[in-house]
Amino acid sequence: MQIEQFDTGLKGQENVKKLIISPEENFKNKLEVRGYLKQIFKNGISKIDENLENAFSNNIKVNCFYPLNEFSGLNEFKEKFWKPLFNSFPDIERREQIVIGGTFRDKIQVGSISTLSGSFKKSWLGISPNNKMINLKCCEIHELKNNKIIESHILIDLLDLMLQCGQYPLNKSRGAEGNWLQPINRDGVNFFEKNFEISQASLEQSLIMQRSLNIKPELECKSDDELREKLKNHPQSDYWHDKMIWYGPSGIGTARSLEGFINNHQMPFRKTFKERNYWKLGHYCELGDGKFSLTAGWNSIQAVYGSDHWLGYKSNNQNVTMRVMDFYHHDEGKIRENWVPIDIIHILKQIDIDVFELIK
Numbered sequence: 001m002q003i004e005q006f007d008t009g010l011k012g013q014e015n016v017k018k019l020i021i022s023p024e025e026n027f028k029n030k031l032e033v034r035g036y037l038k039q040i041f042k043n044g045i046s047k048i049d050e051n052l053e054n055a056f057s058n059n060i061k062v063n064c065f066y067p068l069n070e071f072s073g074l075n076e077f078k079e080k081f082w083k084p085l086f087n088s089f090p091d092i093e094r095r096e097q098i099v100i101g102g103t104f105r106d107k108i109q110v111g112s113i114s115t116l117s118g119s120f121k122k123s124w125l126g127i128s129p130n131n132k133m134i135n136l137k138c139c140e141i142h143e144l145k146n147n148k149i150i151e152s153h154i155l156i157d158l159l160d161l162m163l164q165c166g167q168y169p170l171n172k173s174r175g176a177e178g179n180w181l182q183p184i185n186r187d188g189v190n191f192f193e194k195n196f197e198i199s200q201a202s203l204e205q206s207l208i209m210q211r212s213l214n215i216k217p218e219l220e221c222k223s224d225d226e227l228r229e230k231l232k233n234h235p236q237s238d239y240w241h242d243k244m245i246w247y248g249p250s251g252i253g254t255a256r257s258l259e260g261f262i263n264n265h266q267m268p269f270r271k272t273f274k275e276r277n278y279w280k281l282g283h284y285c286e287l288g289d290g291k292f293s294l295t296a297g298w299n300s301i302q303a304v305y306g307s308d309h310w311l312g313y314k315s316n317n318q319n320v321t322m323r324v325m326d327f328y329h330h331d332e333g334k335i336r337e338n339w340v341p342i343d344i345i346h347i348l349k350q351i352d353i354d355v356f357e358l359i360k
Contacts, residue, residue: 001235003212008295009105010282016105023194026289030101033110033142036149041094041116045086052078061151063298065158065323066346067125067356081154084124092118094138097180098188098327098339100294102199102287109285111141111294113188113327113339115179116156120165125158126356130165135179137249139325139341141285141296153284153298155325155341159250162359168250169358170348171312175253175264180339181245183329186291193290202330203288206295209239209335210326213278218270227270231262241334251311251344272310276303285325296325305351311344313353320350 007014021029036055043051058074068080086092098113116136120129137157142149162168163177182188193199217230237258246261247254255264278301285296299321307315323343329336345355 001212001215003208003235004214005211006279008207008210008279008283009286010284011279013105019103019106019108021103021108023192023196026101026103027192029108029144030099030110032147033101033112033144033149034096034099037094037112040082041092044090044092045083048078048082048086052082055149056152057145057148057150060149063151063153063323065155065343066349077152088120088122088124088129089116089118089134090121092116096189097182098292098329100287100289100292100327102289104284104286107285108144109141109287110144111285111287111296111325111327112139113180114138114140120161127158127161127165127167127359132164134161134164136161137180137341139327139339141294141325153296153325155323155343157250157341159344159355162355163250167359169355170251173251173253174268175248175255175260177250177253180247180254181337183292183337184331186329186331188292188329191290191292199288199290199293201288202291202293202328203286203295205239205330205335206288206293206326206328207286209236210278210295212236212239216270216274218267218274224267227267228262231266231270232258239335241332241336244335245337247337247339249340249342249344252342268309272305272307272315273303274306276301291330293328293330294326295328298323300324305347311348313348313351316351318351320347322347 040051056074060074061072062077063070094114094116096114101110116138120134137160139155141153143151212235221227240258245256252265255261280302281300283295283297287294301322303320305315305318305320325341327339
């Protein structure tokens with residue numbers, strides 16, 4: 001089975017001249033974004049205007065998880081995202097797990113995984129507070145220009161919040177729920193990689209593995225056992241570490257080993273989305289940074305929800321799009337860990353499952 005080679009970035013931008021920055025500049029950009037977010041969370045509502053104006057452009061473009069979705073402007077960002085967050089979690093803190101920087105085409109970007117921890121005191125986005133400490137899985141990608149963030153993509157796992165608050169409305173996950181682990185044997189936040197070739201090799205490995213996903217044995221297999229064996233021996237297997245961990249969002253859960261990944265997520269996903277196009281729009285972010293890499297698409301996957309295998313909900317062959325990020329840790333020549341935030345609530349809304357109605 002041959003892996004097809006093609007550009008995986010946003011369509012129509014293949015010939016955009018690639019911006020090159022030094023490892024020192026990349027590290028400085030990561031520190032800058034980290035500093036902005038540190039001040040915002042440290043001071044909370046008390047200095048919100050000053051800190052937001054320092055970090056973001058006035059016409060910031062924001063791409064958020066459902067139900068916030070896409071909007072523009074610093075005031076909208078403050079009113080829709082930041083003020084409600086601080087009002088509901090007044091003592092919230094941000095703890096970083098992974099910070100990845102670099103350039104993709106003509107854009108400077110910094111991505112991160114963090115945990116937002118705080119006491120849930122007031123209703124947030126229709127979710128009732130439990131007056132206990134909660135941990136929000138938060139994944140972000142910010143684009144920098146002239147020392148300001150001009151575009152942000154943010155995925156917070158609201159299903160995980162509902163689970164922590166005893167309001168989980170969906171079918172039981174196949175994988176393990178709970179907090180994601182830190183990268184094994186490596187600092188994912190403070191590292192500095194001077195060798196550009198190491199960073200490039202990490203990104204290329206993740207992109208080749210992703211291109212292999214276009215090979216679809218589910219279209220020809222007649223049984224689950226046959227499909228399972230085909231996926232174990234699929235070209236993807238060349239890129240996953242024997243002790244790989246796939247950290248999925250709430251609703252799917254985390255799986256260990258390629259076999260666990262296939263059983264808990266990949267096989268049900270492939271059976272449900274036999275008609276899918278990973279690259280209809282393409283990635284808006286592709287970064288390699290040392291032993292880490294990051295790719296992301298905002299509706300990069302377009303698919304037909306063709307069966308109930310994946311999440312257990314009846315299919316009417318609805319067309320859906322997906323908001324996805326993939327954070328990778330490369331170790332011993334393979335992909336050792338993969339953290340995958342997916343806007344599950346947004347997907348379910350497209351098949352007429354309204355999670356916020358279910359929890360009322």
